[in-house]
Amino acid sequence: MRLYQQADPAAPAALVALLSPPLLRFFRFNAASREQAEDLLQETWLKIHRMRHSYRPGERVLPWVYAIAHHVRIDSYRRTRRIAAHETALDPVPEPASPSDPAGSLQFESLMAALPEAQREVVIMLKATGMTVDEVARATSSTIGAVKLKAHRAYERLRELLETPPRPKSTEDAR
Amino acid sequence: VTCREFNLLLAEHGPASLPADARAHAASCAACARLLSALGAAEDPAPLDPALAAGIAGRLATGLQPVRPLPPAGYFAAAFVLLFAALAAVIGFGLGDHALVKMTPQAAAETFAPLGSAAILLALALSAAMAPAAPQHTPPLRLAATILLVLAFVFVAAFPVHAEPAFWLRAWRCLRIALAAGALSSLLIWLIARRGAILAPSSAGALAGLLGGLTGTTALQIHCPNFNGAHILAGHWAAALAGAAIGWLTGRIAARRAPA
Numbered sequence: 148m149r150l151y152q153q154a155d156p157a158a159p160a161a162l163v164a165l166l167s168p169p170l171l172r173f174f175r176f177n178a179a180s181r182e183q184a185e186d187l188l189q190e191t192w193l194k195i196h197r198m199r200h201s202y203r204p205g206e207r208v209l210p211w212v213y214a215i216a217h218h219v220r221i222d223s224y225r226r227t228r229r230i231a232a233h234e235t236a237l238d239p240v241p242e243p244a245s246p247s248d249p250a251g252s253l254q255f256e257s258l259m260a261a262l263p264e265a266q267r268e269v270v271i272m273l274k275a276t277g278m279t280v281d282e283v284a285r286a287t288s289s290t291i292g293a294v295k296l297k298a299h300r301a302y303e304r305l306r307e308l309l310e311t312p313p314r315p316k317s318t319e320d321a322r
Numbered sequence: 323v324t325c326r327e328f329n330l331l332l333a334e335h336g337p338a339s340l341p342a343d344a345r346a347h348a349a350s351c352a353a354c355a356r357l358l359s360a361l362g363a364a365e366d367p368a369p370l371d372p373a374l375a376a377g378i379a380g381r382l383a384t385g386l387q388p389v390r391p392l393p394p395a396g397y398f399a400a401a402f403v404l405l406f407a408a409l410a411a412v413i414g415f416g417l418g419d420h421a422l423v424k425m426t427p428q429a430a431a432e433t434f435a436p437l438g439s440a441a442i443l444l445a446l447a448l449s450a451a452m453a454p455a456a457p458q459h460t461p462p463l464r465l466a467a468t469i470l471l472v473l474a475f476v477f478v479a480a481f482p483v484h485a486e487p488a489f490w491l492r493a494w495r496c497l498r499i500a501l502a503a504g505a506l507s508s509l510l511i512w513l514i515a516r517r518g519a520i521l522a523p524s525s526a527g528a529l530a531g532l533l534g535g536l537t538g539t540t541a542l543q544i545h546c547p548n549f550n551g552a553h554i555l556a557g558h559w560a561a562a563l564a565g566a567a568i569g570w571l572t573g574r575i576a577a578r579r580a581p582a
Contacts, residue, residue, distance in 0.1 A: 152389050159382035168370045192378045200389040201453040201519035214454035218521040273336040274361055285455040298333035309356045
C-alpha cells in the first residue's frame, strides 16, 4: 500500500491480485449477482484509488479496504432502492446458478440470504476475509460489542436454519 | 463448552481461528459441527476473471501520481479545537465580553467546561471520520444528539428560566450572530476536513456543523449578558442545533449528488 502511495508502477497489479478475490467473494456472498459483484469491485477500486492518501502507513490495510467496500455496497443498495421506487417491477427473471458452483457454495449462499443484511455482512467479513472482530468493527464503523452481538445472533439463526429440515414443496407453495 | 458458549466463541474468534476447546466441542456435537461445516463451505463461489483484474490494475496504473499520506488524526483534532477556541474568542471578545465579566466563576466553569469538552469530543470524532476504518467509540449522530441534549440540560440547570419582554426578538438578535459565526466556523472546519476521505458525508457534516454552531454559542456565552435560561436555549444553543441539522442535510445532499 505504501508503494502504491509512492506511485510504484508494479503496486496496483500486486494489490489488485491480492485483494480482489476476497473482495469479489464479499460482494458475491452479499447477495449480489456476478455482474453486480464485478461492478461493485471496480467501483471499490476506483474509490480506493481516489482515497489512497487517507491510508496511514503502519495501519492495517484490510479494515481500511473493507470500510470502503462496505460503503460502496451500501451506496449501491441505496441507489438501487431509489431507482426501484420509480420503476414498475416486471416478472423477475431467475438468475441461473453457475454450473461451476459447488454444492457447498450454493448452500452457504442460501443460508446467508436468510440472514438480515447487517448480520450477513459481519459473518461474511469474518469468514471470507479472515478479519478479526476488531477489524470488522473498524470496517463497518461499528463497535466491537455490536459486531460480536451481530455475529452471535447470526450464528444462532444459522443454527436454527441448519436444524430445520428442508420443507417439501406443498401445493400451497406452488400457488 | 456448551453449544451457547460455542456460538459466543465463534462470534469472538471467527470460524478460522476457533480455540481448541471449541473445536473439541464441535467434534462431539452434531449441531455445532454442522454450523462450522456450513461456515467452512463455499471457499470461492466467484473466481476472479484475470482479464477483469488486469483491466482494473491497468486503469489504476495509468497516470499514477505519488500522494502524501494523511497526517495522524490527532493533528486534525488539535486544529479543529484551536479553530473553535480562536474563533469563539475573537468573535466573543470582539463583540464585548459583557457576559463573562458579569458571570460568577462557578457559572463560567459550568458554562465553558461543557462547551470545551463538547468541542474536544466533536473534534476527535470528526478527525476519525476523515479516514476509513478509524476506530469509533460512539456513532457520530448519537454523539451529536447526546452533546446537544447534555448542553441543553446544563444551560437550563445553570441559568434559571423566567419570562421576559420581547423574548423572541431578543433571541433572534442573538441567534443571527451565532448563526453567522457558526457558518464561518463550519466553513473553515470543512475546508480542513475535506483533506481526508470522508465515507459518510451526512454524519461528518453533522459533526462539522455542530462544532461550527458551538463556536457561535460559545461566542455568545462570552458576549450576551442575558442569563435567562430560555433565552440561552432559543438564542444561543439553537445555533448549535441548527448547525448540526444544516451540516447533516448538506452532507446528505452531497452524498446523493456524488457520482456513482
